[in-house]
Amino acid sequence: MDIFIIHRSGDYDSANSFIKDAKTALSIKLSPRMLKNSSAPNWKSHAEGEIRSCELVLVYDTKQCSESENTLWEIEVAEKLSKPIVRYDRTIGKDNCFQDLKLAYNFEEEFEECFVSDEGKSEDRFLLFKTMLETSEELIRRRQITNGFFITIIGGLLAGSGFLLKENIVADRSSWLLLVPIMLGLLLCMSWWNLLDNYGKLNRAKFKVINRLERQLSCQIFSAEWIALGKGVRKEKYRSFTDTEKRVPLLFGLLLLVVALVIGFEKFSEFLVAYNLNTSQVSHPP
Template structure:
C-alpha cells in the first residue's frame, strides 16, 4: 500500500522508523513516500501528485505538523482528494496509531460502511445472505472443476512424457524435446497453485460478508460452525482446505522436475559414458 507521510523535516527519521516498525509488527506491505525538500520549485505539484496516487495519508505527529504551513497544506490537499487519513499524535500510544493503520490497510472502515444503510431491512438482508451463500457454493464448484482440469492436463503431460521415453518414440538426440511438456507442466502447476490460493482468499472474503449479514439473523449458524472448528487456530479440529490443496500442485511439480532430470540424464548418458571411457584410457594406457 502506497502511503504518503506528512511530517516535519526534523521528524523525518522518526517517521521513517514508525513506518518501518508498523510494517514489521503488523505484517503489512507499506510503500512510504516522504518528500525530501519542500523548498523545491515544483514541490507542491509533486506533493499533490503523490497524494493523489497514494492509498493512504499518514500524518506523523499532528501537533508538530499543525505548526508547519507546508504540512497543513498537504493535509488540506489530502482532504480535498478524499484520501483516508491516519493521524499519529505523540500524546497517544503507538498501538492506537498502529491499529488505525491496520484498519485502513484492511479497508475495515469501508467494509463496515457497506452495511451502514438499511440495517433494519431484515428481510432484504436475508435475501442478500442467501445470495452470498449460493455464490460461495458456486465458487466451491468452480474450484473443483479447476482442480480437475489441471489434474487432467498435467497428468496427461506426465503420462505422455513417460510413454514417449519408455517406447523410445523420439530419437536419442532429440530426447531433450521432452523437456518442453515437462517445463510447461511445471508452469501450469505454478499457475494452479496461485489459483487455489486466490480461490481461498475469495471464499474467505465471502464468508466475512456472510458472517456480517448473519448478525441480523436470530441464529448465527456459520459463526457457530467456525467457533466449533476452533476458529482455524486449533489444528487438531480444522486445517485449511486451501493450504492442503496447495500441496497437490507442488507434488505434481516435484514429479515433473524428476522427469526433467531423468530426461536430461538420458540425453547426456552416452556423452558421460564416452567421457568416462576416455578418462579410463588416459589413466590406464596400454
Template sequence: MKAFLIHSFGDKEKIDTFIDRIKKYKKLEILKLDQSHWLIWRILSLYSIIKSDFIIVIVGEYSHQSKNISWELKIAQKANKKIYVIKLDESFNLPNEIDDMKIITDDELKSIIEIELDINKKIEKNLFNDKESLKNDIESQKLLLEEYKLLLQTSESLILRRQAMNTFFLTANGVLISMLGIITGAKVESSYLYIYYCAFSLVGGILCLSWNSLLVSYGQLNAGKFEVLNRLEQFLPVSIFKAEWIALGEGKNKKKYRSFTQSEKIIPRLFLILYIIIFITVIIFKVTLVKEFIKFLLLKIL
C-alpha cells in the same frame, strides 16, 4: 502492515521525532528513505511506494521546495495508494500536489493507523453504511438478509469454479504424463528424446505452479467471503457459520479441522516433484555435454 513516509530530507530531526511517536505500533513497519544518489533514491522510492499499504506525507518547513516530494506523490497517486497528509506545523506551506488533499491531525492519524492495523475494525468500517438502522429498521434487515443470501451464493459458485479448475489441471497433467509414456514407448530417435522429456516437464512444472497459485487465491477469496458472512450474521437470529467454526475448534485443532486448501495443494506439488525428477534425470543421463561438465567439475574438486 507497511507505511511509506514522504518527507523532505531537510526536516530530518522533526521527522525522527514524528517516527518516535508512532513506534508504539509494533505491527506497523515504517519505510523511510535516507539521502542517496538520485537514481538509487528513485528506484528505492518506487519500490517502497509499491510495497507499502498506505502513504504518510509529512509536511515540514522545506517540503514545498522539494521536487522529490512532488515526484513521489505522483507515483503514489498513479499506484492508487491511500495518502494521508499531516503538517508538523500549521505555518508550513504545502507542496502544490497536495493543495486539494485533506490535512489530518496527529490524533486522526493515530485512529487511521489503528483501523489499518486492526482487520476487524477495518471490516466494520467498510462493511456497514448505516449500522444503527439494521437494529431497528425492518426493511433494512430484509435487505441485509437478501445481501447475505447473495454473498452465500457467490461463495458456493466459487467452490464450483474451484472444483472445475481442479478437474482441468488434473486432466491436463494426466495428458502430459500419458504423452511422456507414449514418447517412451514410441520409436523416437534417442538423440532427440531428451528434448521432448524436458519440454513436457517444463510445461508440466508451469501448470503445477499456476495450479498451486490459483488454489491459494481461491482459498483467500473464500476465507474473505466467510469473514464477511460472519459479520452479517451478527444481525440475524442465528450465526450458523460462526457456530460451525467454533465447533471445528476455530482451525486450531488439526484433528477437528484441516484446511481444504492445504490438502488440495498436495496434488500439484506431487506432480511438480515428479516433473522436476524427470527433468533432472534427463539432464544428467541424456545430455552428453552436461555429463562431461559434471565430470570435469568432480575431477577439479576431488
C-alpha cells in the same frame, strides 16, 4: 500499501522509524513515500503527485505539522483528493495510530459502510444472505472443475511422455524434447497453485460477508460452526481445504521436476561419455 507521510523536515528519520515499527507490529506491507524537505522549487507538484498515487496519507506528529504552512498545505491537498488520513499524535502514543493503520489496511471502515443498519427489512437481509451462500457453493464447484482440469492436463502430459519413452517413439538423441511438455506442466502447476490460492482468498472474503450478514439475523449458525471448529487455529479440529488442495499442484510439480532432472542427468552423462571417448581417441590415435 503505498503511504505518503506528511512530516516536518526534522522528523524524517523518526517518521521512517515509526513506519518500520508499524510494519513489524502489524505484520503488514507498507511502502512509505516521503519528501526529505520542501526546499526544491517544484516540491509542491512532486508532493501532490505522490499524494495522488498513494492509498493512504499519514500525518506524523499532528502538533508539529499544524505549525508549518507546507505540511498544512499537504494535508489540504490530501483532503481535496479524498485520501484516507491517519494522524499520529506523540502525546497519545503509537498504539492508537497503529490500530488506525491496520483498519485502513484491511479496509474495515469501507467494509462496514457496505452494510445497511439493523432497521432494514429482514426479508432483504435474508435474501442477500442466501445469495452469498449460493455464490459460495458455486465457487466450490468451480474449484472442483479447476482441479479436474489441471489433473487431466498434467496427468496427460506425464502419461504421454512416459508412452513416448516406453515405445521408443522419441530417439535417445531427441529425448531432451520431452523437457518441453515437462516445462509446460511446471507452468501449469504454478497457475493451478495460484488459482487455488485466489479461490481460498475469495472464499474467506465471502464468509466474512456471510458472517457480517448473520449479525443482523436471529442466529449466527456459520459463526457458531467456525467457533466449534476452533476458528481455524486448532489443527486437530480443522485444517484448511485450500492449504490441503495447494499441496496437489506442489506434488505434481515436484514429480515433473524429478523427471526433468532425470532426463537432464542422463543427457549430461551421455555427453560426458561421448566427450571422454573423443578425448581418448585423440590421445591414442590408431
